[in-house]
Amino acid sequence: MILTAHAEGAQVYECKATADGKLAWAFREPIASLLVDGKTVGRHYAGPTWEHVDGSSVTAKSAGSAPAATANDIPWLKLQVTASHGKGVLSGVTTVQRINTKGGKLEGACDKAGTFKSAPYSAEYVFLKNS
16 A cells, blocks of 8 residues: 545536436536645545645546445545556555545436536545555
8 A cells, every 4th residue: 555545525516418308417526635644645636636745646547336335425436547647655556445435425406507516525545556
């Protein structure tokens, strides 16, 4: 394991028409701060990308998911790193796991296409590299 960081932020959703023409919330992007021992060490944003304050970053794609503790929590994820930038803490990371999620889900109808709404969430991100 390279790093475990606590994330505090929001999952951002956009009101869009579904295949059957109804309006529903569609996931757009995460916006979160990454914290270690209460100090901000980076940020998490669309990509999905995780960026450390030392300039290193990784972008990943979903490689699996598991249900969270409650129906209001976004799923736990295993993500495979697809791109890496910079030299630093996140250099060499091959897998990112999102665990211990709280909140972040937004469901139900919305009334105006193009509107945005965010759902607060927290999670732990575990950064791993193949040994």
